[in-house]
Amino acid sequence: MSVTNEFLAANEAYAASFGKGDLSMPPARKVTVVTCMDARLDPAKFLGLVEGDAHVIRNAGGRVQDALRSLIISEQLLGTTEIVVIHHTDCGMLTFSNADLRTKLQQELHINAENIDFLPFSNLEQSVRDDVSYLKDSEFIPKSITVSGYIYDVKTGKLLPVA
Amino acid sequence: MSVTNEFLAANEAYAASFGKGDLSMPPARKVTVVTCMDARLDPAKFLGLVEGDAHVIRNAGGRVQDALRSLIISEQLLGTTEIVVIHHTDCGMLTFSNADLRTKLQQELHINAENIDFLPFSNLEQSVRDDVSYLKDSEFIPKSITVSGYIYDVKTGKLLPVA
Numbered sequence: 507m508s509v510t511n512e513f514l515a516a517n518e519a520y521a522a523s524f525g526k527g528d529l530s531m532p533p534a535r536k537v538t539v540v541t542c543m544d545a546r547l548d549p550a551k552f553l554g555l556v557e558g559d560a561h562v563i564r565n566a567g568g569r570v571q572d573a574l575r576s577l578i579i580s581e582q583l584l585g586t587t588e589i590v591v592i593h594h595t596d597c598g599m600l601t602f603s604n605a606d607l608r609t610k611l612q613q614e615l616h617i618n619a620e621n622i623d624f625l626p627f628s629n630l631e632q633s634v635r636d637d638v639s640y641l642k643d644s645e646f647i648p649k650s651i652t653v654s655g656y657i658y659d660v661k662t663g664k665l666l667p668v669a
Numbered sequence: 670m671s672v673t674n675e676f677l678a679a680n681e682a683y684a685a686s687f688g689k690g691d692l693s694m695p696p697a698r699k700v701t702v703v704t705c706m707d708a709r710l711d712p713a714k715f716l717g718l719v720e721g722d723a724h725v726i727r728n729a730g731g732r733v734q735d736a737l738r739s740l741i742i743s744e745q746l747l748g749t750t751e752i753v754v755i756h757h758t759d760c761g762m763l764t765f766s767n768a769d770l771r772t773k774l775q776q777e778l779h780i781n782a783e784n785i786d787f788l789p790f791s792n793l794e795q796s797v798r799d800d801v802s803y804l805k806d807s808e809f810i811p812k813s814i815t816v817s818g819y820i821y822d823v824k825t826g827k828l829l830p831v832a
Contacts (some may be wrong), residue, residue, distance in 0.1 A: 520715045552683045575728070663680075
């Protein structure tokens, strides 16, 4: 069975006992989580979120620079007042440099990616502090928005406050 | 209790029965899901994903143009071979235009956002087709990568194939 057929079968089971069709669009808990796309992370489970609770933005590394469009929409149009940034241990972003990936793309796909910053990092705690500072300093994020930063440990499932 | 304290309390319960500390970094099912940050969506639940299965990229609308950095990292460095794009009914992206949001930002925060495309859309099915086409045409996405597109119905929990 292909992955998409597996998805459709799993979805049929989910929809059969759904009962959440009357939730409203703005997040009930007025919070937006920014975290990594990593397969080992299930932010709804590790934060105790249910459908309707929170915006969840995910990208490679959970980098906020790459989430700004979504964060502006979340706050300006959907009333969230808090941002929680969560990076994690053993992140792929710790394993390569922009130069590494640009060389690979040039060699294997023959394309020039010099204008793409892949936003890798070499220090996990610092990447969380940097992203929290970036939001606190951004003119697009009103000073009334609370911003905090955490590390999720993929070995233990634990969340550690950082900033 | 603040939202972050609630998150830490929920996380303590999750970590207490974790038992998933030995998962490897590359997604076991070699698939990347791109979907919306909307609070009503829990893609792990509605697709039957467990920790370790799939990269999950989420942003406002589930727009792929805004996910390209992450998709390149997913495929080139972490071995995924399939992309599933999922937009959803009653999406916030159907409710505003770039001009609307730029005017709001100018009036309320006194900032110029003329250079930001917020990627709203006026036709849900078309936005899925557009995003699937964008990936199939992108020089950054190898032709060997399978791309498909779906709509998730927030009233029923059901996934509908589109492209």
